[in-house]
Amino acid sequence: MADAPTAHRPIRVLPAAVSARIAAGEVIERPASVVKELVENALDAGARHVRVDVRGGGLDLIRVGDDGVGIPAAELWLACQRHATSKLGGETAPGGTDPATESLDGVRTLGFRGEALPSIAAVAELTLVSAVDDGGVGHRLTLRDGTVVADEPAPRTRGTTVSVRHLFQRVPARLAATARPQTEVTQIGQTVRRLALAAPEARLAFFVDRRLGFQTGGSGDLATVIGELYGPAVAESLLPLGPLEVGETRVWGVVSGPEVTRPGRGQVHVVVNGRWAQPRGLLGQLEAAYRPVLPRGRHPVLALAVATAPDQVDINVHPAKLEVRLLAERAVGAAIGEAVRTTLGRRPVPLRLPPALELPGFGLAPGLAEERAAYDGDGPILTPGLPPLRLVGQVRDRLLLLEGEAGLFLVDQHRAHERVLYERLAAAHGAEGRPRAEPVALPEPLLLELSPAQVARFGRRLDQITALGFEVEAFGGRTFLLRAAPSLPGVLAAPSGTGDPALDGLGESGGFVETLVGLADEEPGEGEDWRDRLLVRLSCRSAVRRGRPLPRPAMRALVEHLGRTSAPAVCPHGSPLLMHVSEALLEKQFDWR
Numbered sequence: 148m149a150d151a152p153t154a155h156r157p158i159r160v161l162p163a164a165v166s167a168r169i170a171a172g173e174v175i176e177r178p179a180s181v182v183k184e185l186v187e188n189a190l191d192a193g194a195r196h197v198r199v200d201v202r203g204g205g206l207d208l209i210r211v212g213d214d215g216v217g218i219p220a221a222e223l224w225l226a227c228q229r230h231a232t233s234k235l236g237g238e239t240a241p242g243g244t245d246p247a248t249e250s251l252d253g254v255r256t257l258g259f260r261g262e263a264l265p266s267i268a269a270v271a272e273l274t275l276v277s278a279v280d281d282g283g284v285g286h287r288l289t290l291r292d293g294t295v296v297a298d299e300p301a302p303r304t305r306g307t308t309v310s311v312r313h314l315f316q317r318v319p320a321r322l323a324a325t326a327r328p329q330t331e332v333t334q335i336g337q338t339v340r341r342l343a344l345a346a347p348e349a350r351l352a353f354f355v356d357r358r359l360g361f362q363t364g365g366s367g368d369l370a371t372v373i374g375e376l377y378g379p380a381v382a383e384s385l386l387p388l389g390p391l392e393v394g395e396t397r398v399w400g401v402v403s404g405p406e407v408t409r410p411g412r413g414q415v416h417v418v419v420n421g422r423w424a425q426p427r428g429l430l431g432q433l434e435a436a437y438r439p440v441l442p443r444g445r446h447p448v449l450a451l452a453v454a455t456a457p458d459q460v461d462i463n464v465h466p467a468k469l470e471v472r473l474l475a476e477r478a479v480g481a482a483i484g485e486a487v488r489t490t491l492g493r494r495p496v497p498l499r500l501p502p503a504l505e506l507p508g509f510g511l512a513p514g515l516a517e518e519r520a521a522y523d524g525d526g527p528i529l530t531p532g533l534p535p536l537r538l539v540g541q542v543r544d545r546l547l548l549l550e551g552e553a554g555l556f557l558v559d560q561h562r563a564h565e566r567v568l569y570e571r572l573a574a575a576h577g578a579e580g581r582p583r584a585e586p587v588a589l590p591e592p593l594l595l596e597l598s599p600a601q602v603a604r605f606g607r608r609l610d611q612i613t614a615l616g617f618e619v620e621a622f623g624g625r626t627f628l629l630r631a632a633p634s635l636p637g638v639l640a641a642p643s644g645t646g647d648p649a650l651d652g653l654g655e656s657g658g659f660v661e662t663l664v665g666l667a668d669e670e671p672g673e674g675e676d677w678r679d680r681l682l683v684r685l686s687c688r689s690a691v692r693r694g695r696p697l698p699r700p701a702m703r704a705l706v707e708h709l710g711r712t713s714a715p716a717v718c719p720h721g722s723p724l725l726m727h728v729s730e731a732l733l734e735k736q737f738d739w740r
């Protein structure tokens with residue numbers, strides 16, 4: 148406790164230049180914030196071409212040129228004053244014309260606070276050159292330390308060029324907080340990419356120290372823009388999603404499959420009504436849809452556009468950041484999640500080049516001749532999720548070899564069975580609106596012997612375990628009896644026929660006990676995760692192992708079940724289970740043409 152009275156200091160109003168710098172700090176945190184504000188202004192001005200130049204990590208120069216409507220000479224100075232904006236009232240936004248009472252609902256332009264230019268002017272030298280027509284004569288205004296140092300005619304075609312020099316030079320704290328130029332350039336690049344995806348019909352060019360970083364062609368197409376930003380290989384690997392209609396909301400875009408992943412979320416782009424945004428609920432549902440098909444800690448590449456009525460979007464303005472929320476976020480997120488699941492589920496993982504190294508590893512020669520004879524009698528395997536396939540046989544007691552119009556397919560038998568079991572369990576997890584799993588009595592009850600700590604954790608999860616179709620009974624002390632387990636094809640078939648006799652006895656029913664005891668060792672964390680872990684582990688432990696020779700009817704049945712799952716190409720851990728050796732690849736490899 149400080150008891151010595153602090154000497155009284157007179158209350159003073161901050162000099163305007165100082166308060167401006169404090170306010171600017173909220174809007175302009177780093178060079179990337181300047182770039183964002185300037186490009187947004189250009190887009191608001193209806194620009195079709197925007198050129199961004201950055202030098203010295205943005206500290207020496209940031210310049211954004213556009214071919215938008217321009218600023219009349221008489222308004223250049225005004226544009227640099229606080230709370231001066233042309234974007235409330237009038238044509239750009241519906242509603243009243245008084246900025247003080249203007250509702251932010253339904254704001255259609257990107258800027259509307261009238262703070263960017265004055266904030267930049269408070270922390271840098273700012274030059275605007277602008278013309279409102281193509282007469283060739285525009286006007287230049289330069290502000291240094293808030294004072295006009297140039298105000299004169301200048302050559303310029305229609306549009307505006309804003310140059311920001313010596314950023315933060317007079318704000319030591321901000322300057323000290325900026326990172327190495329390379330890091331700032333990375334941030335700026337990320338900002339420009341987001342803007343490019345938010346405005347795919349504009350042509351954006353990004354130059355770093357006079358070198359072209361990337362540019363977009365204004366195609367209006369998200370897949371094309373992704374290609375321009377991240378390279379054609381990334382773009383080609385993406386799958387189209389939508390358009391979906393959810394009430395008044397429309398969603399479309401491109402998403403990566405399970406084979407294209409990134410260590411961070413930097414290439415996850417969601418654009419809401421032309422504004423790059425992070426609608427949290429929706430992103431959460433997207434991630435959940437990817438979870439069973441991506442390895443832990445990996446993230447997808449995607450660009451989704453959401454278009455909806457302006458009154459369906461809640462825009463919350465904080466000083467430094469802007470939060471965008473959709474009123475129908477849950478419903479929209481659920482629809483996107485469903486679409487992602489369907490899209491991802493229908494794609495085998497393509498074989499990567501160079502194939503010459505990988506093909507000999509298949510070892511498909513031995514035994515192939517014998518299998519041929521048997522397979523001739525088999526009809527094609529027809530499923531909704533896979534192309535029509537003919538079973539050739541088993542390779543190395545672990546892979547199923549199939550052929551179809553599109554080439555050869557190899558299926559990892561263990562992972563295929565895992566996928567089938569996982570989906571069976573997930574469909575029957577007892578959640579609202581889903582059928583409860585049908586328990587099947589075990590031929591003999593299995594004994595679960597738990598430690599005191601396990602008993603407590605197990606008890607807390609008993610409801611979820613029961614909902615999955617397990618019947619567990621206390622047997623006194625720390626012992627439980629497992630009397631029934633969910634009906635799973637290949638592991639435990641229901642007498643009613645929901646199992647598959649062809650798969651009987653393939654799987655490992657001992658996996659039930661192993662899994663339940665193992666999970667009783669874990670602290671019940673977030674409920675949702677625990678359930679999914681249970682499903683994944685249960686399917687893994689119960690699935691047919693590698694190294695096990697399979698009878699032909701079992702192979703067929705496995706592929707038939709697999710083709711009816713939502714994701715026949717990946718196991719629930721996110722590993723590939725299907726490999727496609729395409730006809731084109733074979734032609735190329737053997738030089739058949």
Ligand code: ADP
Binds near residue numbers: 258
């Ligand atoms: P806001 O964008 O919130 O209105 P700014 O400080 O970013 O505030 O810009 C102030 C005003 O300057 C804008 O409302 C607009 O009228 C004008 N302006 C800024 N940049 C441009 C530009 N590139 N083209 C045309 N007008 C611009």
Ligand code: MG
Binds near residue numbers: 184187257259261
């Ligand atoms: Mg602005």
